[in-house]
Amino acid sequence: MGTDSFPLIDLSGSAHERGRQYGAAVPERVARSIALYRSQMQRRGLNRDEQYRLARAFQQTISAYSEAYFEEMRGIAEGATCTLEDIIMINCRTEMMFGYERLGDAAPANASDENDGCTGIVVLPEAARDGRLLHAHNWDWREECVDTGVVLRIRNDQGPDVLTFAEAGALARHGFNSAGVAITGNFLMCERDYREPGEAPLALLRRKLLDSHNLAAAMSQVFNKTRLCSNNLMLSHAEGEAVDLECAPDEVFWITPEDGLLVHANHWVSPIAQGKLRDLGLRGNPDSIYRQRRVVAALRAKLGRIGIDDLQQALFDEFGKPDSVLRSPKPVSFDSISATVVTTIMDPAQKKMWLARQPYLSRSFVEYTL
Template sequence: MTAPFPFVSVSGSPYERGRQHGAAVPDRVRRSARFYAGQLDRLGSRPGERERLIAEFSRGIAAFDEAYLEEMRGIADGAGLSLDAIIMINARTEIVAKARLLASRPIDEDEEEEMADGCTGAVILPERSATGGVIQGQNWDWQPDCAETAIVLRIRREDGPDLLTFVEAGGLGRHGMNAAGICVTGNYLRSDRDYCQEGVPLALVRRKALEQEHLALAIKAVATTPKACSTNMMLSQNYGFAIDFECAPDEAFPVYPQDGLIVHANHWISPAALAKLRDTGMTSSADSHYRDWRVRRLLDEPRRPLTREDLKAALFDDFLTPHSVCRPPRPGATGDLTASVAMILIEPALGIMEVAPMPALNRQFTRYSLDGDPVAVAIAA
């Protein structure tokens, strides 16, 4: 059986929270650091260039929120690593892209496919939900090695709502929910506006949204924070609202629910966005065009109120595998593997998140909570 993702619960000052995080899972933090340092190695990034690039991002992170840099410093000390290694984990998308530009190495189609942090996500609104609450879910598609680097992190905060996030060890945020009932998930997009400006690392934009007491402020964080590259982020709150933002670096395009659902994969769907920019993600995510169609179709089939198990069933879909919603490990053109590394289901009204590692190979979920300890969930049929 595939082991569940480790659960780490932290509290205290930003530095102390980070130190607890790093000390709890030092091996996973080190694996994360090695994994992303390896991406720079493959680009031929020299140590001096690497240090200058990370220092540039360090200054940007401090300007966005100094407490984030303190938390990263704590993670570094707890895991016995340099602060640079933790900054690399949290800004890995942007740092690798900037290193590629400095090396004057355009990305080829094979590399693009393997670098695409894919994903298929959905939100079920209360009018379609059997519980009368929001249900949000996501398949995180990335490289299978990251099944050994991810964790579920609970952060007890004195200055805002507690939060629960599925994240790579050493990271501050990715997919998750908070005690105010706000959920955030996200997935990969590309456009012709990418890497033309400086921006806040996407992981920290998601973390900022998860720290908010009010959905309006979470929306502001997602929609108005400058970014270096495109992304898609889904936001919901258990009071019964959800919205998707297709984000270019300098502009955000809202996508509203249809028939009580939002479904999104890795291509742009906003008419306003498509009128103003060019979707450049086709080479890495051609299957996106039927993945979101499949999930919506499967959620519409029951003709009854939907449950968390219905969303799991849709995200387990293997139509046209291995280029499917739920992806088994498969080699790309350059030999690296890609897969659905985790399936994440969130019910904010219940304060729970269920996560299964490598869902194409394993259907055992663990239930994580804002309030209690992790528990195993019956294996999905």
């Protein structure tokens, strides 16, 4: 594949064997992921010994959540010739970077520095030009991730096959499966975050949703597990259904599409959530308010005839640049650079995903299929 693409890795076999194949296929990308989060945590005052101590503290949580995922992570470490602690750090990076004051004795983290944007869209068949559900997303995070991203095509004997974009070394980020379930995730924050240990680390939860046989099974995973921190999950199904789950650590608030359209940025939208929680994420991401409004307005004007080109136009909106739907690189806390790493458009019924790497520079999409 060319410079605008992410490596596609085919995985099959046991959990450990899939992990070994994964790590061995892209050891240099896994090493970049490790270097990124080692650096991010060092800038927060955590040396390598403290990082490994925190990673080991997650081992029991991961094993209790899914022994198969723990074995897959062991395999990744073996294949990439790194430590298991390094792979845990990649998969639990949000919890470790922003919640470490609850996991150890280090100085408190300033969670207001998360600066993880993201704008997600689901278009139901009745609103789409071709009569098929479309699910799209901008992932805004650290600029370095343009060189750590991978696409995993997982052949699974115990569940549906999966096509997912992920940071190298992580089990999943967003994607869809052969049963028609698709997911994306967005950053959220409230005052309940990082107070109690959670049962489901976010990267593993996303993989669990992609391993689900149907939409109800995926939703059940969210409603029946707690989290260390908030996040937003957009779930859809190829046959024409979708739901947005705004997840506080201990409670879930749901939103359904209106007129065949579901859009979510980085603030709490559910009126019940707004009444019960304090939206702390808007301190760092106030642009979320107009990002959401602009995407909704652009797509509502085309209800019934929304196509992939319309999703591209909405997700490439640069009003307020760099604090726009399409985020150009900008400095954020801890000497980091935030940007839209990848724009994703999925047609789960056709089992196709299109990814535009570094879309602020090149708006060229590469197709991946399950």
